Structures are given as C-alpha cells and as structure tokens.
Amino acid sequence: MTNKAQSAAPELAVEIAGVRFRNPVIAASGTFGFGGEYDGLLDIAALGGICAKGLTVAARNGNGGTRLWETPSGLLNSIGLENPGIEAFIEQELPRLRALGPVVIANLSGGSVEEYSRGAELLSASSVDMIELNISCPNVKSGGIAFGLDAASAASVVAPVRAVCAKPLIVKLSPGAPDLAAVARACVQNGADALSLINTVRGMAIDIRRRRPVFDNITAGLSGPAIRPIALRMVWELYEQVDVPLIGLGGIACAGDAVEFLMAGAAAVQVGSASFSNPAAMNQIAAGIESFMRENNIQTVNGFNIRRRI
Numbered sequence: 227m228t229n230k231a232q233s234a235a236p237e238l239a240v241e242i243a244g245v246r247f248r249n250p251v252i253a254a255s256g257t258f259g260f261g262g263e264y265d266g267l268l269d270i271a272a273l274g275g276i277c278a279k280g281l282t283v284a285a286r287n288g289n290g291g292t293r294l295w296e297t298p299s300g301l302l303n304s305i306g307l308e309n310p311g312i313e314a315f316i317e318q319e320l321p322r323l324r325a326l327g328p329v330v331i332a333n334l335s336g337g338s339v340e341e342y343s344r345g346a347e348l349l350s351a352s353s354v355d356m357i358e359l360n361i362s363c364p365n366v367k368s369g370g371i372a373f374g375l376d377a378a379s380a381a382s383v384v385a386p387v388r389a390v391c392a393k394p395l396i397v398k399l400s401p402g403a404p405d406l407a408a409v410a411r412a413c414v415q416n417g418a419d420a421l422s423l424i425n426t427v428r429g430m431a432i433d434i435r436r437r438r439p440v441f442d443n444i445t446a447g448l449s450g451p452a453i454r455p456i457a458l459r460m461v462w463e464l465y466e467q468v469d470v471p472l473i474g475l476g477g478i479a480c481a482g483d484a485v486e487f488l489m490a491g492a493a494a495v496q497v498g499s500a501s502f503s504n505p506a507a508m509n510q511i512a513a514g515i516e517s518f519m520r521e522n523n524i525q526t527v528n529g530f531n532i533r534r535r536i
C-alpha cells in the first residue's frame with residue numbers, strides 16, 4: 227500500500243500573473259505559428275499555452291534570402307517577423323487559436339515605442355490572455371533587440387506599453403544584453419508581470435561555396451540545444467534579481483531539460499526549435515515532468531525549485 231503523499235496525483239497547473247496554465251509547457255513564439263500548422267501532429271489541447279508568432283501593427287513580409295540554417299546542436303534563423311499584422315491576426319487567426327484550448331499569448335514586436343504601444347492597445351481589446359513583449363528580436367533592422375540591450379531603452383518601451391496594456395504583460399529578454407539583470411529590473415520596475423528568457427543568441431554562418439554570409443542580414447538568431455546552458459545560467463542568475471515569475475526557454479528538447487529550468491527557479495518553460503524535429507516534443511515534455519514528479523514525490527511545479535530568493 228502506498229502512503230498518502232505518494233498516492234496524491236501531482237498538480238501540473240501553474241499560475242503566472244493571475245493566468246492559469248494546465249501545465250508549465252508553452253509553445254515558444256515563432257516556432258508554432260498560430261497553432262493550426264501543427265494540427266494532427268500533437269495533442270495541442272494538452273499544452274499549457276501557445277505563444278503565437280511575433281506580431282507587428284502592420285503586416286510584414288519578413289526577410290529575403292535564406293531564413294533557416296542548421297548548425298551543430300542548433301538552428302540559425304532570420305525570419306524577420308513575417309506576420310499578417312495585428313488586426314488581421316485578431317480577425318482571422320485568433321478565433322481558431324482560442325478554440326484550441328491552451329492559454330493564448332500574443333508576442334508583440336515593433337520598430338518604435340509608438341508602434342509597440344499601438345500594438346498593445348489593439349491586443350488589449352482582443353481575447354488574448356497575455357501579451358509577451360519582444361524586445362529581443364535580433365533579425366529586424368529597427369526596434370526589436372535594440373530595446374532589450376540596456377535598462378534605459380527597455381524602460382522606454384515597457385513603461386508606455388504598460389500604461390495602455392490591459393493584459394498581463396510578459397517581457398521577453400535578450401541574451402545579448404551586457405547587463406541582463408539591470409534590464410530585467412527595469413522591466414519589472416516599469417510594470418512587467420513576468421519575464422521570459424531567452425530569445426535567440428546572435429550568430430552567423432558563411433556559405434563557403436558562395437563565399438558570402440548565408441543570411442542577407444549577415445547575422446541571425448541561434449536557438450536549440452546549443453544555447454541551453456546559456457539560457458539556464460541566465461534564469462539562475464535572474465531569479466535572485468527580480469520577484470516576478472520567470473519563464474525559461476532556450477534549447478529545451480526533453481523533460482529533463484525542462485526540469486533543469488524549473489529547478490533553476492523558472493515558473494514555466496517554453497519550447498521552440500525542438501518542435502521542428504519532434505512535433506510531439508511538448509506533449510512528451512509535459513508527460514515526462516509529471517512522471518518525474520511522481521517518481522520524486524514532488525506535488526507541485528513550484529516544488530522543483532531548488533532556489534531561494536535573497
């Protein structure tokens with residue numbers, strides 16, 4: 227006979243900024259489209275959340291030339307925020323995305339403070355559950371990552387967005403910031419309800435046959451297992467710096483990877499590139515987290531945390 231603690235089913239649900247997720251596994255922005263692309267490839271309703279692909283107020287065609295390039299244990303991308311624009315998203319994509327079941331997070335980018343604010347206004351009037359502010363995209367020429375590299379720039383966009391944003395606000399951080407802790411603190415001081423980290427790491431590749439950089443923009447964003455130790459270290463370090471929930475991502479491909487982030491203090495995880503090679507990865511990760519909880523007598527997701535805030 228098992229004792230009471232062992233027989234209680236683990237609770238996978240987590241709450242972030244007042245929003246309940248059925249489990250801590252969320253599809254990362256830009257790697258899951260608007261959900262429909264993965265129809266039939268996994269149990270989408272079993273995900274904790276879906277972070278939709280990056281949106282801007284006006285539609286964007288994205289970057290020309292090569293957009294994806296495989297590297298050892300990683301993937302370089304230079305998509306350039308191709309998207310239909312926020313109004314078209316709300317009209318044509320959101321009803322279907324909502325109907326899938328998981329928490330819906332809109333990922334918002336912009337080329338200026340005004341564009342970010344307008345985007346936040348439009349999304350606030352929609353049925354999305356949360357907004358993730360992307361101040362960390364390395365693949366656009368104006369805005370994007372520039373806002374995420376230092377505390378003053380981050381504050382200059384988070385504060386006005388917060389003022390018009392009626393939804394819980396996640397700010398997505400760039401690993402390129404020389405002082406990420408300062409950026410994180412500025413985001414929280416100016417109204418971020420949660421932080422997600424990390425976006426891709428800037429990298430490049432050269433096509434040796436053509437004797438030129440692979441990407442039209444020269445640099446691109448590196449994702450996948452190659453960046454996981456960097457992402458994990460950043461979550462570990464930021465945990466002591468801010469008192470809002472952290473959502474960890476970067477190279478998570480299996481349950482053990484996700485557990486590392488939860489142990490480092492993350493309240494939830496996002497999974498991006500892993501879904502390209504294994505569309506069922508997120509279902510397997512959620513199931514693996516649950517098995518780990520049963521085997522190790524962990525009752526809640528928070529129970530993974532091996533950190534204490536100081």
Ligand SMILES: Cc1cc2nc3c(=O)[nH]c(=O)nc-3n(C[C@H](O)[C@H](O)[C@H](O)COP(=O)(O)O)c2cc1C
Nearest residue numbers: 254255256280303360424425449450476477498499
């Ligand atoms: C093809 C591709 C497109 C992406 N588009 C976005 C985006 O629109 N907005 C965003 O915040 N992050 C975007 N990202 C970054 C991912 O959400 C994630 O932060 C990064 O890939 C690290 O996670 P991973 O290693 O699990 O993929 C994109 C990543 C990839 C690979």
